[in-house]
Amino acid sequence: MSNSLKVPVNRIIPFSSVDGPGNRTAVFLQGCGFDCKYCHNPETRNLCVACGRCVQECPTGALTLVDNKVIFDYNKCCKCDTCIKVCKHGASPRIRWMEPAEVLEEVKSNMPFIRGVTTSGGECTTYPEFLKEFFRLCKDVGLTTLIDSNGSYDFSKDRELLEVTDGVMLDVKAYDLNEHINVTGTDNKMVLQNMEYLASVDKLFEVRTVVVPGLFDYEGTIAEVSNKLSAYKTNIRYKIIAFRPNGVRQEYRNYNSPDRAELDRLAEIAKSKGIKDINII
Ligand code: SF4
Ligand code: SF4
Ligand code: SF4
Incomplete structure (x- = not known):
């Protein structure tokens, strides 16, 4: 095995019921090209630059600086x-x-109580070669494989990855290009291209939008995405997620969370466009 397939693993959650169907082991990889204002795990965005600050502050000596x-x-x-x-x-x-x-060795210790694995992040598609090999190994032991993605990776150019991936859970953070740049710091051309491509090859398990009042036109996003997805025959779930401030950086914590009535209203909009499977969390 080449060292090039080593990836930075932020954490492995043995049993998760919110990262896809059934009980799953969720693997979170470090590093992400987006910079979402509402990111709940902002410490997963970048790799450590060895500045040493946390080493000095750690109260138990769990961190040491060796060879930079x-x-x-x-x-x-x-x-x-x-x-x-x-x-x-x-x-x-x-x-x-x-x-x-x-x-995989860690994942195997959770069997037979899991249905599969979900890789997340950060952005796990930062490491496509790792994913391909990891998913192959997972398939060999009978586990299903899902990718949780911000949509920045061109899935249409990597058939090999899709062959070992059962489905993608895709974030559409804003449909409008400028709003997406405002929310994430990056444009959404690849995200929207992926949404349609993955739907067309029946690999789009779920689309997710985080509802953040005052940050972007979430109603327009949900309506446009629902319109697009309703053209495909497969039953793609739309997960409508309420903004919650937990873990969000101090400067972006002041957005309000939408109430249940607002989320229900958005679900009705998605339904009216033809989405049958809607999940509000
Ligand atoms: S050494 Fe610690 S504080 Fe500095 S970049 Fe790395 S993780 Fe962050
Ligand atoms: S004890 Fe653990 S969590 Fe606390 S600063 Fe040290 S490494 Fe970080
Ligand atoms: S894509 Fe996900 S991990 Fe990356 S910044 Fe946005 S919320 Fe955070």
């Missing part, structure tokens, strides 16, 4: 999150560089 790299000792960590709070680089020092087979 931060070394993390899991056994000394008291999970106080000080390192996450003091990092100014959107990074975490608590990552493990792991090969696909190593991740």
Whole structure:
């Protein structure tokens, strides 16, 4: 196995019921090209630049700086999150560089109580070669494979990846290009291209939009996305997610959460456009 397939793993959640159908192990990889204002895990966006700040602040000596790299000792960590709070680089020092087979070994300890794996992030498609090998190994042991993605990766150019992927859960953070740039710092051409491509090859398991009052025209996004998806015969779920401030950076925490009546109204809009499977969370 080549070292090039080693990826930075932020965390592995053994049992998750919110990352796809059934009970699943969720694998979160570090690194993401977007910079969403409402990101709940802003410490997963970037790789550590070894500035050393968290090493000085760690109360238990779980972090050391060796050869310009931060070394993390899991056994000394008291999970106080000080390192996450003091990092100014959107990074975490608590990552493990792991090969696909190593991740699978951890996943296997959750069998037979899981239906499959979901890879998330950060943005897991930052590491397509890892995903291909990891998913192949998962398939060999009978697990289903899902990708949770911000849509920045061109799936149409990677048939090999889609062959071992059962479905993609795609974030459409805003339909309008300028609004998407405002929300994420990046345009959405690839996201919308992926939405239609994945739907056309029956690999789009779910589309998600986070509803953030005052940040963008979420009603317009949900209406446009629903319009597009209703053209496809497959039953694609639309997950409408209420903004919650937990974990969000201080400067973006002041948006209000939408109330249930507003979420129900949005679900009705999606339904009126032809979406049958709508999930509000
Ligand atoms: S995790 Fe952040 S604070 Fe810690 S060394 Fe890396 S860049 Fe610096
Ligand atoms: S969470 Fe971070 S700062 Fe706290 S003990 Fe663990 S490594 Fe150290
Ligand atoms: S795409 Fe996801 S991980 Fe990346 S910044 Fe946005 S919310 Fe955070």
